[in-house]
Every structure is written in structure tokens, then in C-alpha cells.
Amino acid sequence: MNLLKINPQSFHYYKITPIHSLLSSPKTPNSSLLHYDFFFSSSSSSSNYSQISFSKFNFRNPRTNVSNKEGSMWSNEVESFDLFRDYEDLATDGTVYNKTLRLVECSMFAAVAGLAYFLSNSLAIENYFGCFFALPIVISSMRWGLSAGRKTMVATAMLLLTLSGPVKASTYLLMHGLVGLAMGSLWRLGTNWGLSIAVCTVVRALGAIGYVVISSFLIRENILALITINIHASLTYLLTAIGVNTVPSMNAIYTIFGTLLLLNCGFFVFLLHILYALFFTRLGMKDSLTLPRWLKKAI
Template identity: 60%
Template sequence: MNLLKLQIHHHLTKPSRLSRTVLPSLSSAFCPHRFPYLSSGSPTSLSCDFTDSRNGHIRASTTQTPTWSSKEEESSDERYEYLAKDGEVFQNTLRLVETAMFAAVSGLAYLLSNSLAIENYFGCFFALPIVISSIRWGVVAGRKTMVATVVLLFVLSGPVKAVNYMLMHGLLGFTMGSLWRLRASWTRSIFLCALARAIGAVGYVLLTSFLIGENILQLITINIHASLSYVLTSMGSNSIPTMNVIYTIFGTLLVINSAFFVLLLHILYAIFFAKFRMKASLRLPKWVDLAI
């Protein structure tokens, strides 16, 4: 009787073949802390506790792991940021499109106005696209708009009209747009823009003189010399002005004329920008700000 109980007790407490062979392999296969490479890339992994040798059961639990790795999540975030409205690529694309549109509008408007002989009526608006581009996107964008307009006119109507646009309107628009972008005062802006306009006008006169074969600048200075000599003679003076005085008077009158033209452009463009809700980007004098 005691022998039978001893055999039964030995049979129950002796580990079976399944527990000696199968259970260690299962525990080694499903336990991630022993084989971490099995659960690193799989969607789900099994984690198990210590096997119970009495009843031969395994207590296992499943844990969900993300299907995307950290690198894929970072790439998706970068992709969304890449296409966002405030992203760098979107802003560069928008700047390129607006620059091309401003250049096309400015070039076509100048070409049609010159072809229809109405350039004197719309000449004050030819520099406006360059100024808008400079205020919105910076000095580099304004320069690109001017160059693109000149290239477009060069292709459509030849080098003469392209150079004339650059001298009379392109330099003025680029100078004004750059100074307004840098929020310079109106006194400095009007003075520098007047110099740019005067230099462009002298360049235009020299180019026209080369094309027609006559020295227009010399004719202008000769007429000024004759008029001044007549005025001095009528006043009873026998003095004759030198050519240096004539050149000084000519340059002064040209700068004054350009300054008045640039002042009118400043007022006109300030009203235009105020109506289109771009007043915050400008540095206006108090009397202009109150009037607008």
C-alpha cells in the first residue's frame, strides 16, 4: 500500500517529457526578453511569465507594437510640413509664381502702351509690379522681377525697348521697392529714387543719340547756354557762362524734375498700397498717414 502511494506520488511530481522538451522551446520562442529580435519588427509580440511545472500551463499575454517605426513617423511629419502653407517649399514656389506674374504683367503693359502710343498716360504704373514684389518677397525678388521683365521685352520687342524700360522704369522701381522694403524714410527714398531716375534719363538720351546718330545731350546744353546768355544780356550783363555752369544747371534741373516725379509716385503708390491693406508694410510720413 505504501509502495503504491510512493509510485503515484513519484509519477505526479516527475516532470513529463512535454515539460522537459516543449515548454523550454515555447518559452524561448515567445519570451521577448530572451529573444528581443523576434518582437522588434513584428506588429504583435507575445510576452510570457514563468512556466508552472505542476500543471504544465503557460501564462502568455499579447502586446501590440506600432507598425510604423520612428523613422517613418518622422518622414511623414516632414512630408506634411513640406507641403504646409507656412513651409519653405510652398513659400518659395509662391514667390517664384508671383515674380513671374508681375514680370509678365509689367512687360506686356509696357509693350502695349508703347505700341499704342499711350506710354505717357500709364508710365507711372510700369514700376509698380517691381515695387510690390520687393515689398512682399524682398530685394532679391524685386531684382528678379526687373530682370525677368527686361528679358521678356528683349524676346518680344528687341533690345532697344528692353533697355529703355530698364533705364526709365526698371531702375526706379527696383530702387523704390528696395528702400521701402528696408523701411527707409521718405526723404532718403525720394532723393535716391530721383538720382536713379536722373541717371536712367541720361542713359536714355545717350542711347537715343547713338541710335539716331545725333548728340542730343550736346544740343540740350547748347540750347541752355544760348537761353542763359540771352537772359544775362537782357539784364545788361556782359558775362558769358562757362560749360561747367551749364552742366551744373542741367544736372540740377534734371534732379529737381525727377524728384517731383518721384514724389508723385510715392504718394500714388502709398494710396494704392493702403487701399489693398498693405499699409503696415510701409513707413509713411505723418502727413501722408493722416491724409490716407
């Protein structure tokens, strides 16, 4: 007896649903799935049968729209991606985190510098702590770039303008702020100490002249003229004491005054370079500094 022999009369049903009937039938749900049902069986006298069934072959119609379920799944995936991107921006190496950290540090440095300068002027100890007033601007420039140092300087000046008025704010800006900005910018760019000391000396000298001009305007007295007159009198007395009967010209007086001013500012800036180099070395920022050989050996 052949069990694999198929009797044609043993087919129960064979149904194919055409496409146009599925699309035109009002009872058919609005979906893009076409159903094809195949069923046939074979039986024999021994009541043994084999049954093969094929059902629900799914074919997607490209002309139909996306279902609501698929649309909701897509929207959930988009929302999850946006949320993941937001968390990624808040990471320690993200852009938003770095900008926030830079803003907070610049604000803290500006507040510390402004408060230190205000208390030093109020307690008359400015001469003892004057070398530290430019340090917050240098740190901001070294850590976050030139724009951060400029913002710290401007924020400190605005804070002092609110606390002490325009005179103290302009004094800090001319005597300490510009020097700190110049030093931090040059150190950030990796220049050698010769160029850095020369530029910072010129900036400090110009700031000192600006401070004298502002003070002259406030007290209604020409302080520069008084300084040159005193230098002329002192030099004339010195030449007379050593037996030289001559009167120095005003050009010589101006040259001597400029030389003394540059020497004073140069020594001050040189000491600032050494002090800040030691401070940054203790903070662990030695690799970002361009130090001379003799200072590297000493450190």
C-alpha cells in the same frame, strides 16, 4: 480536509526546455523566444483540485536579428513619416509652398509689367501710364524681399527683350526698373521718405542720362551736346534781354542742366511715393510702410 495540501504524486508533468537545446534543435523556428512550461495540480479525495499553469514566458535574445515582420513594420513607419513630412512641406506655412508662391507672384508681376509697357509703347500712351510701370517691382520687393524685386525686374526686361528688342528693354530698365527696385528696397528696409526720395531721384537721373547716351549711340548724334548748346543759347538770350552783357561758361551750363534734371526727377519720384503709398494703403499694407506724419494724417 485541507484542500490546499499538495500531493507530490499528483504532478502530471514538469518540463523545462534548456536554452542550448532550443538553439541547436533544427525544428525550432528562427526566433528569439524561449518557452518555459510549468504545470502542476493538486487533488484530494473529494475530487476538488487546484490547477496553476505558467506557460510561454518570452525572453528576447539580444544577439538575434530583427525578424522580417518587424523590419516591414519599421519600413512602413519610415514611409509614413516621409509622406507626412512631404505633406507638411506643402502646408500654407511650409517652405516649399512659400517658394512656389513667390515664384508665381514674381512671374505674374513681370508679365503684367512687360505687357503694360509693350502695349503703352505700341499705342503711344506711355506718358499717361509711365507712373505705373515700376509698381510691380515695388510690390514684389515689399512682399518677398529684395531678391524677389530684382528677379521681377530682370524677368520683365527679358520679356521686353523678346517682344520689342534691346532698345525697349534697356529703356524700361533704365527709366523704370531701377527706380522701382530702389524704391521697393528702401521701403522694405523701412527708411524714411527723405532718404528714399533722394536715392530714387539720383537713380532716376542716372537712368535718364543712360537713356540719352543709348539714344545718341543709336541715332549717331550727340544729344547731350545738343541739349547743352540749346541751354547756353537760351540763357544768353535771356541775359541779353534783361540787359546783362555776359556769356555764361560751360560749367554754369552743366550745373544748370544737372539741377534741372534733378528737379524733374525729384518731382516725379515724389509723386510716385505719394501714389504708391495710397495704393499700398488700399491694399491693406499700411503697417509695412514708413509714412511721414502729414501723409498719415491725410490718409
